[in-house]
Amino acid sequence: MSAKRKIAVVITARPSYSRVKTVLSAIKKHPQLELQLIVAASALLDRYGSAVNFIEKDGFEIAAKVFNVLEGENLTAAAKTTGIGILELSTVFDNLRPDIVVTVADRFETMATAISASYMNIPLAHIQGGEVTGNIDEKVRHAITKLADYHFVASENAKKRVIQLGENPAMVFNTGCPSIDIAQxxxxxxxxxxxxxxxxxxxxxxxxxxxxxxxxxxxxxxxxxxxxxxxxxxxxxxxxxxxxxxxxxxxxxxxxxxxxxxxxxxxxxxxxxxxxxxxxxxxxxxxxxxxxxxxxxxxxxxxxxxxxxxxxxxxxxxxxxxxxxxxxxxxxxxxxxxxxxxxxxxxxxKTENRATSNVYGGGNAGEHIAALLIELPLQFHKTITY
Structure with missing residues (x-):
């Protein structure tokens, strides 16, 4: 029997946990995957809601905690927090030896995850790439897209945008947004x-x-x-x-x-x-x-x-x-x-009618992503498509 594929998922903020909770559950249940959950940055801080409490209450075992938030809540603090994250996460990855690292969305702390994994030749999967917002989050998201090896996007437009950025279409998957699984x-x-x-x-x-x-x-x-x-x-x-x-x-x-x-x-x-x-x-x-x-x-x-x-x-x-x-x-x-x-x-x-939309998927993203994580080839190099 082959060894389980080790999947390190890094949660850096309270919204990130909600975004990928169903992914964590699907990885945890999959017989061929081992979840290595890393909780870092503001997800550990009480003043921002301490998401770690909800993570532990939901029964997820935490493999490592990374305290890297520098006080200040300004641009300098954000940049230094990212730098500390690179240092700390590199040590964690060296200890855990994951087969794939998963990073989520576009918050500035996620850049540390992407840089550490990429520089250590660990395949990187990015959830919710390809979206645009017009602020610093967009820069971070697109930078992570270029560092990532696998792309689990949440909409068709996001998929097109990731491919336009020069990523291999065979590695870009419209899985929908995992948070829609909970919304369903x-x-x-x-x-x-x-x-x-x-x-x-x-x-x-x-x-x-x-x-x-x-x-x-x-x-x-x-x-x-x-x-x-x-x-x-x-x-x-x-x-x-x-x-x-x-x-x-x-x-x-x-x-x-x-x-x-x-x-x-x-x-x-x-x-x-x-x-x-x-x-x-x-x-x-x-x-x-x-x-x-x-x-x-x-x-x-x-x-x-x-x-x-x-x-x-x-x-x-x-x-x-x-x-x-x-x-x-x-x-x-x-x-x-x-x-x-x-x-x-x-x-x-005054509006009575509520218009709903499946633009971000229909509610099966967690299972879809877990299935891909076991099937995808382990690679940390790019196939040039531009």
């Missing part, structure tokens, strides 16, 4: 299945959710990080005007996160937000269940573009963070303007 299960339940206040705590008032509620998730934009406080204040003013029960989630650890967080805290000190409750994080299934039963999502998270498109949740997408990304008709784009945000939300709240 969540869509089967039309009711909120838990009490968010009791289960996740958080701070702020506890508005009654029985007659509908709004969800807000807004992150800083790396190439606009100096304006992050101004951006979040426009949203805060809009939410105050809308005056509906609102559940607000804390931002990612990106350059500008300090401005976003400070803006929220300062606003709360000045004004009474009677209908707003703040959370750090939630388990992926609970978060999607919460979204599925909400009136709309406001902010700039990719969950509004991906999972909400599949679920048909109306989304007000603010600013440039998701520019040019494939989206469904559930999304309304607005600028950093409180009046635009209010008008868009009020319009969506």
């Amino acid at each position: 299960e969540v869509a089967k339940n039309s009711k909120l299945t838990f009490n968010p206040y009791e289960k996740y705590g958080g701070v702020g008032s506890q508005p009654n959710l029985n007659n509908g509620y709004i969800v807000v998730m807004q992150h800083p934009v790396t190439n606009e990080y100096q304006d992050s406080r101004k951006h979040i204040e426009a949203t805060l003013r809009a939410i105050q005007k809308i005056n509906k029960p609102t559940l607000w989630f804390w931002p990612n650890v990106d350059a500008g996160a300090d401005g976003t967080s400070t803006g929220i805290r300062s606003y709360r000190e000045k004004y009474t937000l009677e209908n707003v409750h703040f959370f750090k994080n939630m388990e992926g299934e609970d978060f999607l269940n919460l979204l599925h039963n909400s009136r709309c999502l406001i902010g700039n998270s990719s969950v509004g573009i991906r999972e909400c498109t599949y679920l048909g949740v109306p989304t007000v997408n603010i600013g440039s963070r998701q520019n040019r990304r494939d989206r469904g008709t559930n999304v309304v784009d607005v600028g950093y303007d409180e009046n635009e945000i209010v008008a868009a939300v009020e319009s969506l709240l």
Whole structure:
């Protein structure tokens, strides 16, 4: 009997875990694969929701933890965090000796995973390459595409774009987005299945959710990080005007996160937000269940573009963070303007019909990716196609 193929998956942030949870489960169950789960960066930090707690609760064994986040939440800190990640992950890969390393999406910390694996001649698989957003994430994503050997993309347009970048078409697979696997299960339940206040705590008032509620998730934009406080204040003013029960989630650890967080805290000190409750994080299934039963999502998270498109949740997408990304008709784009945000939300709240879309797949990405990981030839060299 041949030895199991060792698959090292690196999780660097709370969204990354939700994005690949079904991939981890499929690898873990596959008789010919061995999962080596590495948790790093902000996924280990409590102030950003400590995704590691949910990972361990879900029964995944963690092979290594990498603490590499440098405080500062600015561009210099992001660059140095990436550098520390390269140093630490190289040691981890040297110890674990994986057959394939899997990296996820486009956050700046993922660059460290890609560089370490590539320089150590370990085949690299990239999930969610080929997408465009118009900010630093796009640079990171395309750079990882050029470092990666296998590409598990989430849409047909993403597949075309990866091939246009010169990658071997035989190594580019439209698997759909693994997060849609979870959304598919969540869509089967039309009711909120838990009490968010009791289960996740958080701070702020506890508005009654029985007659509908709004969800807000807004992150800083790396190439606009100096304006992050101004951006979040426009949203805060809009939410105050809308005056509906609102559940607000804390931002990612990106350059500008300090401005976003400070803006929220300062606003709360000045004004009474009677209908707003703040959370750090939630388990992926609970978060999607919460979204599925909400009136709309406001902010700039990719969950509004991906999972909400599949679920048909109306989304007000603010600013440039998701520019040019494939989206469904559930999304309304607005600028950093409180009046635009209010008008868009009020319009969506009047809409009864929810348009759904399978642009990011139909719910079997995890199993598809696991099957490919066992079949693909182990290679760390490029076939020139341009």
